[in-house]
Amino acid sequence: MAVYSMTGYASAQCEVPGAMAAAPTGARRLGLELRSVNSRFLDLTLRLSDELRAHEPALRALLTAGLKRGKVELRAYVDQADGAGLAQPPEALLQRLAQVQDAVRVHLPQAAPLSVADALRLAASGSAQQQDLGPQLLELARQALQELRAAREREGARLVATLHERLQGLRTLAQQAAPLIPALVEQQRQRFMERWREAMQLAEGAAVPEAAQERALSEATAFAIRIDVAEELTRLAAHVEEIARLLDQGGEVGKRLDFLIQELHREANTLGSKSATMELTRIGVDMKVLIEQMREQVQNLE
Template sequence: MPIYSMTGYASAQTELTSDTANSPALRLGLEIRSVNSRFLDLTFKMPEELRQHEAAMRELVTKHLKRGKVEVRANIESTADTSFAEPTPALLQRLLGLQELIHAHLPKANGLSVADVLRLATAQSAAPADIGPAVLKLAQTTLTQLSDAREREGARLAQTLRERIGQLRVLATQAAPLVPQLVEQQRLRFLERWREAMALTEGTALPEAAQDRALTEATSFAIRIDVAEELTRLVSHFDEMDDLLAKGGKAEGVGKRLDFLIQELHREANTLGSKSATMEMTRISVDMKVLIEQLREQVQNIE
């Protein structure tokens, strides 16, 4: 199953059938934009004549999208050479009656201009009465396009994540042999210090108590810098992330699960750095944190 990004854009248009012969040819347009968000946040921007269909459109969107800040824009425009509808005599008579009624209560109110009449005439014929099926059909088409766009972006994100996880695996592999080498070096260093402290000449046997103390110090040091558990957990998290990316849409809330694993990776990398006893281990920890931060930025866009 594919991985879906929360970032995407789609638009579609359709011609509307006019109710009367005098009504202008109309076009219904729909745009859907989405960006990343922790939850599904829907915003609708549409003319008043389409507001009655918002609930049905909202239900349709929630069936397709689970997370993201989504903006739905709808508009109706004329496809005729002129953007103004021709006012009918009945409409002109009605406007005149309304104007006289208003003037009776507000004598100082301005009269209707030609531009006002044309604008009102266009508004009267802005949409057919039964536009609902056309709106929902166009919304379905646009959502399908948006889903395709989010899938393409999701595939790019998944590929980037796999590359970063592969680089993290290499760093973990580099860190694994450093601890035994460092422990052995530190053991020899402790023994050398005890020889110097007791002014022993080369080849003289080291007192058993001093040797035991040196080995105890070396063991304590080894425990403090041991990162075997951290490396094991890191590899386990890498495997879990690869598994989630492979399952894709089958894993519900894949984006949130990946985000949780990123937090765990960051915690283990921090512990790796705090236990570091060499510049090489510190470098590995820093490089891991850089890659994990890049992972976090990409995961924020996955649904």
């Protein structure tokens, strides 16, 4: 099953009859654009021209059925086609507008007369009301939605490949960190024992050797427990393998991956806080860099 990104773009267009059928040059273009970016939920924004606004519920239903997450913006418009001249309203319609204007000014003598732009707009509006663009609009929306899903699938495949690379980097860093801990613990134990022996020589027999030795061993043990990151490395490896499994499984994995990334951050932070050598600190920092890169990419997955 594919993994989809929430980022994509698609568009579709078609010609529709002109608003004023009497004008042969009145052909128009119906256009639709879809844009999507990442979001926690499905957030739809529709920007429709006035003559298309009645179809908003059908468009929302179509997008809701085809998409699960993302901030999606749909823009639909009707424009004059390239090369099409300005459509001339039918003479009968212009006469009707003149009659309506005269009737209005009988009661409202201060009303401004209709301008050419007003007449063209009213004529186009009256014709558009008789023309149902719903079937063409929904067909364009289906085409654009299919194209958008294909674009989101391609972007998702690229993100999955990148995430697998980051996961392999985390595995390599974990393998580098694992052998450092036993050597560090043994090194620190030897250091405590040397300090104990030096203390015995300075005390000149004032301290009880057995008690001092037990105290040194106790401090060495506490230090070993404090810097032991084996548990963190084990949990980190488990999270890495679970992320890899989800990426291979596909589907709507974005939210689960986001949670696992937070857990990876937690383990890397703990490993860094327990670091007792520069090498282990470097590994912890490199892990955080990889995890932060993964977090940004996972937030784009559906």
